[in-house]
Amino acid sequence: MPTLSSRTAGFTDSVIRRMTRISNQFGAVNLSQGFPDFDPPKAILDRLAEVTHEDFHQYSITWGAQNFREALAAKYEHFAGRAIDPNGEIVVTCGSTEAMMAAMMSVTNPGDKVIVFSPFYENYGADTILSGAEPIYVPLIPPAFTFDADVLEAAFRQHPKALILCNPSNPCGKVFTRPELEIIAELAKKYDTFVITDEVYEHILYQPHRHTYLATLPGMWERTIQCSSLSKTYSITGWRLGYVIAAPEIIETVKKVHDFLTVGAAAPLQEAAVTGLRFGDDYYTDLQREYTEKRDLFLRGLDAIGIPHTVPEGAYYILLDISEYGFASDLEFCELLAEKVGVGAVPGSSFFKEPENRYIRLHFAKKQKTLEDALSRLAGIRTEMPVRQR
Ligand code: GLN
Helix, strand or coil, X not given: CCCCCCCCCCCCCCHHHHHHHHHHHHCCEEXXXXXXXXXCCHHHHXXXXXXXXXXXXXXXXXXXXXXXXXXXXXXXXXXXCCCCCCCCCEEEEEHHHHHHXXXXXXXXXXXXXXXXXXXXXXXXXXXXXXXXXEEEEEECECCXXXXXXXXXXXHHCCCCCEEEEECXXXXXXXXXXXXXXXXXXXXXXXXXXXXXXXXXXXXXXXXXCCCCCHHHCCCCHHHEEEEEECCCCCCCHHHCEEEEECCHHHHHHHHHXXXXXXXXXXXXXXXXXXXXXXXXXXXXXXXXXXXXXXXXXXXXXXXXXXXXXXXXCECCEEEEECHHHCCCCHHHHHHHHHXXXXXXXXXXXXXXXXXXXXXXEEECCCXXXXXXXXXXXXXXXXXXXXXXXX
């Protein structure tokens, strides 16, 4: 038997997606992998039904269908305040997962360093390793998940090729403030570094927090590779529609990587999703109101049970502090939680570089009924979960 590539030896399968399988095995309410259990907007689904009988069954243009890119450019200009060229500054990808990987492969050479804030969405570690790059982790310090500017500058002094910025942030729910983004931008310019952003939660925000597109800060358009997707904004995670927005010289390279990775995103789904990209402001206001109601319902429930937790400023994840249970392994805690309490969660350690074991992550992108069911199960956590003495 010949040996397999050593490329994947440095990481396991995704713990987030593994927890979905474990939740299903125990019939738990799955609040691990972040995806909604409610329907996407009806207008998008109605258009999808029509599209099945129209001529969208062959490849679209490899970097995205023309009308999709045009609708996306108009939406981007509306929210970010910058006019972009739909023909030269966008590549449509198979989810932001591909967008991030294509961005990493476009920017880094093997051996290059990449700054990653910790906690981080687990794909960034694997993306870095698959590209042959080396992560430099900079902690976001709880409870506010702020960074120390001196520690960040020390990381920049190691001459990284890029920094990865997830804003609003998965899993800690942080929305980076403009002053924080200005510090990152100044360092990126001073040390001549790219920034790869993951902005998939750009529309999931809680008052008074606002999203600032890093690329709109002075001097940042040229060095920011923006990745985002339609998954969270339009509740269509299974459609795998994402994109990269960047300056034309960068996009030329991203196009090549994307072309050979996947050829293109699904043509019929791009056509149907154009409907969503053309929604007016009301859609986004309603989305924020609905997510605020879900967040508040879930936080109230957790407070009534008495579980300490973070309060997200954006995105739809909450970190619960489980230190009172004294488990040495948060993965074991999550497995038992799925089995005994009937709620699926992700062990916090899969997001932290530091040896952090006191958090589990739940998400609340679910119907009110699902959240109430999860809360009533979690009410039994103290009787069902053992306390381990360390
Ligand atoms: N981003 C979501 C999460 O963190 C879904 C991850 C995935 O499986 N693509 O849970």
